[in-house]
Amino acid sequence: MREKFGGVEPMAEEPKMPSRSGDLLGFALLDHPGRYEKENRHVPSQLVLMGPDAFDRSLWDEQIVAQFWDCRAQRQAFAEQCRCSIMCSNMMAASLPRQEQYQLIADYAGLILDLFPACIGIYWPHSQKLMPRERMRDTGWNDPALRFLDGGLNVRFFKISGTDEMLFDTLGLTAIGLPDLQCHCKGLDPDDVVLFLRNLAAYLYQRGDVIQDGNTVEGIDHGKWPCRREDAMVGPARTVLDICPGKFAGGGR
Structure with a gap:
């Protein structure tokens, strides 16, 4: 993470969340602070990792699965392989410039693929897009600053x-x-x-x-x-x- 994001510090260990089977890990990005004007202070943005959990297939209805174009003809079969999940997100990042904020997420998604070889794909809930592992590796943009749009x-x-x-x-x-x-x-x-x-x-x-x-x-x-x-x-x-x-x-x- 330090190679990708610069200054990174693990946050205090979090307890298990009552409604989840997995753990919550947090990392403060010291080189990507958000500014909060009311308090007149800067707070490091955070990346969090939650899980593992059983994947909730009810998230995907027929219309959502039909738009999994990156899976081509195998989209229903690919969706059925998804049994477990980990969730990655950013926090305290809303005040960052748009491209900086979402570049963090794009880089984090790439890092997750490096850390978890068994990860077969990444689902982006806000865009309802499922990208198989190999498609995430093969970016559709010449400009690295647009990497977030691969899944976003x-x-x-x-x-x-x-x-x-x-x-x-x-x-x-x-x-x-x-x-x-x-x-x-x-x-x-x-x-x-x-x-x-x-x-x-x-x-x-x-x-x-x-x-x-x-x-x-x-x-x-x-x-x-x-x-x-x-x-x-x-x-x-x-x-x-x-x-x-x-x-x-x-x-x-």
Whole structure:
């Protein structure tokens, strides 16, 4: 941990939590302090490790499992292999800059794979994304600063029954203070839409919530696609930034 995060000190040993079978371990990151203005002080952010516990399969309904795209055709079989879990999280980190805060989580996820060779995958509850071990090792980004989005961003794909229309959205950005994205379309290559939403999500992750209602973004066809905030078409309930793809738009726009 010190190789990855700099100054690290184990926190006082915690007792077993009454509702859990495992232990809680905490580590203070001395080089990543959060500032608390009311108390006018800095407090080291923390990484915690809880478990092991029996994995709660009720977390995954059919819709969640259907979006485990990194597992490909084996997603149901992979999900059934998950029997035990450990939980990793950060605490006292809310005041850190966004990219620093979530880079800690990305680095921690990589460290967990190093420490636990039996770990077959990592599930990111806020994005409902399950990543097999080998996919976590093979990052989809050239920029290491975007590593968090490997698991922290889930681009979902739905076919609208009885039509030739498709719905794509992201899950994971709302939880970190950014708008998730949505695109209701037809006549486009799904792979192109996924790449488009991934790149736009990366832009928001680096720049912040900078796209306002009425702004346009360059579309797949190099046209200007207008954006507006509206309720998500697929749960969980949240406000998303909907991108209207011009002549490829689906629905009654």
